[in-house]
């Protein structure tokens with residue numbers, strides 16, 4: 001199933017995202033007693049920070065992963081985990097640090113990517129030849145059509161062997177990052193994009209024109225056996241009819 005919702009205000013966005021997360025978490029917890037969610041960084045952090053404290057869900061059963069992460073210490077303002085930690089831990093919610101599966105920045109970049117992949121496999125009780133199935137990945141998009149740390153025309157778009165990969169030449173700072181690859185992302189039960197702001201409008205127009213001439217990484221997100229949800233604000237959707 002693919003759906004598109006265009007929202008008028010931040011309150012409406014938070015409500016829509018809350019509905020999706022609540023629905024998916026209830027179903028996963030009912031079926032498997034655990035909910036696995038992957039979060040992105042950037043502008044999404046503020047929305048997730050408003051959604052999670054309002055959710056009716058069993059937060060204890062959550063495992064939170066990162067769709068991509070900047071390879072910096074968590075005290076650095078670029079750290080996605082660091083941003084979530086400041087708004088979700090320290091008493092704002094009942095979430096605990098152990099529920100976050102995060103990268104180890106004490107290792108080298110490549111070892112950290114391998115270590116993060118192994119941790120994910122362990123959390124899902126998967127062997128190396130099985131691809132974990134996340135219940136929900138919440139994704140963003142940059143004005144250049146990148147998602148996670150998968151950038152236009154980058155070699156990582158052709159990575160089929162790894163579930164997690166390192167990038168040390170990111171066109172958007174910081175240079176070093178760790179990201180889910182397309183194989184892992186497209187195996188999720190649901191990929192939900194949250195895209196806001198006028199700077200994304202041209203890329204959105206081209207993505208929805210389904211033109212084969214343009215190749216944005218977001219166009220490669222097609223869950224094999226799952227749902228694809230687009231939540232856009234009116235600014236990002238301004239060229240859509």
Ligand SMILES: O=C1O[C@H](COP(=O)(O)O)[C@@H](O)[C@H](O)[C@H]1O
Pocket residue numbers: 040041042043044068069070139140141142143146147148149172
């Ligand atoms: O660098 C990143 O950018 C994308 C998009 O961020 P936004 O601020 O334009 O929404 C984000 O989804 C990704 O996680 C992040 O590392």
